[in-house]
Amino acid sequence: MKVLFAAAECAPLAKVGGMADVVGSLPLALAEAGIEVRIILPYYGFLGDLPKSEQPVWTGGAMFQQVEIYEARLPGSDIPLYLVGHPAFANERIYGFEDEAWRFTLFSRTVAEFLWRGGWDPQVLHCHDWHTGLLPLWMRAMPVMTVFTIHNLAYQGPPLPYFRAFVDVPYDTGAWNPMVAGIIHSDAITAVSPTYAREICTPEYGERLDGLLRGQGNRLSGILNGINTMALDPATDKHLTVNYDTTSLERRVENKLALQREFGFEVAPDRFLVGIVSRLVDQKGFDLLAPLWDTWMHTSGAQLVVLGSGDPFYEFLFRSAAERYPERIKAVLSYNVPIAQRIYGGADLFLMPSRFEPCGIGQMIALRYGAVPLVRKTGGLADTVFFHNPIDEEGNGFLFDRYDPTNLLAMLYRAEEAFRYKDYWRRLQLRGMEADLSWRASAHQYADLYKSLIARLG
Numbered sequence: 001m002k003v004l005f006a007a008a009e010c011a012p013l014a015k016v017g018g019m020a021d022v023v024g025s026l027p028l029a030l031a032e033a034g035i036e037v038r039i040i041l042p043y044y045g046f047l048g049d050l051p052k053s054e055q056p057v058w059t060g061g062a063m064f065q066q067v068e069i070y071e072a073r074l075p076g077s078d079i080p081l082y083l084v085g086h087p088a089f090a091n092e093r094i095y096g097f098e099d100e101a102w103r104f105t106l107f108s109r110t111v112a113e114f115l116w117r118g119g120w121d122p123q124v125l126h127c128h129d130w131h132t133g134l135l136p137l138w139m140r141a142m143p144v145m146t147v148f149t150i151h152n153l154a155y156q157g158p159p160l161p162y163f164r165a166f167v168d169v170p171y172d173t174g175a176w177n178p179m180v181a182g183i184i185h186s187d188a189i190t191a192v193s194p195t196y197a198r199e200i201c202t203p204e205y206g207e208r209l210d211g212l213l214r215g216q217g218n219r220l221s222g223i224l225n226g227i228n229t230m231a232l233d234p235a236t237d238k239h240l241t242v243n244y245d246t247t248s249l250e251r252r253v254e255n256k257l258a259l260q261r262e263f264g265f266e267v268a269p270d271r272f273l274v275g276i277v278s279r280l281v282d283q284k285g286f287d288l289l290a291p292l293w294d295t296w297m298h299t300s301g302a303q304l305v306v307l308g309s310g311d312p313f314y315e316f317l318f319r320s321a322a323e324r325y326p327e328r329i330k331a332v333l334s335y336n337v338p339i340a341q342r343i344y345g346g347a348d349l350f351l352m353p354s355r356f357e358p359c360g361i362g363q364m365i366a367l368r369y370g371a372v373p374l375v376r377k378t379g380g381l382a383d384t385v386f387f388h389n390p391i392d393e394e395g396n397g398f399l400f401d402r403y404d405p406t407n408l409l410a411m412l413y414r415a416e417e418a419f420r421y422k423d424y425w426r427r428l429q430l431r432g433m434e435a436d437l438s439w440r441a442s443a444h445q446y447a448d449l450y451k452s453l454i455a456r457l458g
């Protein structure tokens with residue numbers, strides 16, 4: 001079975017958020033299940049040091065441009081990685097600026113040309129989010145089946161008339177943007193968790209596409225993301241002060257103390273340390289915190305460290321809170337993997353109050369590292385975090401349902417209270433750390449899906 005992944009991000013090489021984690025780790029699990037999988041990605045300027053073929057393995061034209069494809073390997077694996085080279089990708093960014101739509105159309109079109117002209121002959125092309133949404137449409141004339149995965153329905157790409165200016169889009173497509181094209185023209189649509197697959201069929205979460213999605217019947221399914229449990233392992237993570245696992249959890253507190261020291265907080269094991277690692281955008285629900293700072297800080301002993309970047313509104317929200325409570329709140333407004341890992345490996349609680357969350361990778365890394373998640377019950381958060389019940393000792397975290405600051409505050413108090421009971425807390429952490437968060441089960445679901453599609457190829 002031959003499968004090609006096409007995406008704008010792939011960890012650890014090119015990452016803005018969780019889609020990169022999926023594209024960089026699901027192929028490893030698929031390869032283990034015996035599938036021949038390759039990845040195709042833009043050759044971004046910051047990938048200059050990655051070892052790759054000296055000469056392009058394919059050269060061609062797309063959108064009146066000359067494009068070249070180089071071959072490399074996904075780091076730490078044998079998985080072939082195609083890199084689409086063109087000056088438009090040579091700068092140091094993945095998203096943003098006025099040429100964003102043009103760049104990803106060029107990327108998609110190059111993938112189409114590469115396949116049309118026999119660069120490789122996968123049976124399945126697995127596309128991810130709007131950046132690759134036109135590919136299922138273009139692949140309709142090829143004996144290749146397409147899977148379109150929705151990582152985030154909120155980003156749909158520009159309207160289709162925009163593309164018509166420089167690329168062929170058959171006129172009867174019915175699609176008005178690339179997200180819609182991916183939904184209509186793929187052979188199977190997946191969302192990154194079962195709950196999100198159901199939610200996007202409702203007006204509340206459907207981003208105006210709920211009617212279209214409801215009409216897709218069983219072409220749409222939800223397959224829960226996993227994480228790369230080999231790479232994300234507190235027993236070997238080199239960013240941590242102290243490594244630990246389920247048999248040596250008592251060592252973890254050293255990471256917490258180091259984190260408190262690093263951020264100038266009072267260094268005290270009994271202080272409740274809350275961590276956030278996130279893109280700072282509307283989706284993530286941090287506006288719920290805005291009215292809570294004073295009440296929360298005056299009525300609890302919690303410390304908060306936030307790592308994230310994005311929308312200036314949220315950067316300002318956290319920066320001003322940190323200025324107001326410098327000894328209790330710290331905001332690091334950047335993208336920084338070592339600090340992220342130190343938060344996962346040292347915080348007591350991991351906060352993710354998302355307005356909506358297709359799956360969420362952050363809460364899974366937190367579980368793996370023994371940071372207890374407090375999340376809003378939505379999307380993949382509802383599929384991975386289960387309420388901590390101290391009576392019968394079930395569950396692995398804390399959830400609140402209604403999108404409302406007081407509900408969040410009540411749950412913050414409840415978590416801090418639970419933290420006082422050390423034995424219970426330890427067992428709560430262990431339940432999270434012991435869960436299987438790997439790709440194993442979901443990779444098999446994808447493999448079954450590919451198989452059923454290939455069977456239709458005849």
Ligand SMILES: Nc1ncnc2c1ncn2[C@@H]1O[C@H](COP(=O)(O)OP(=O)(O)O[C@H]2O[C@H](CO)[C@@H](O)[C@H](O)[C@H]2O)[C@@H](O)[C@H]1O
Nearest residue numbers: 017018019151278279308334335336340358359360361362
């Ligand atoms: N400042 C920072 N520094 C370092 N690391 C940072 C960081 N900010 C975020 N990260 C990392 O980026 C990833 C975030 O992934 P998430 O899945 O939680 O959200 P995201 O919205 O980006 O992904 C979208 O796609 C994924 C994949 O399908 C879905 O799970 C999710 O719900 C959907 O919104 C985590 O690995 C996190 O550690």
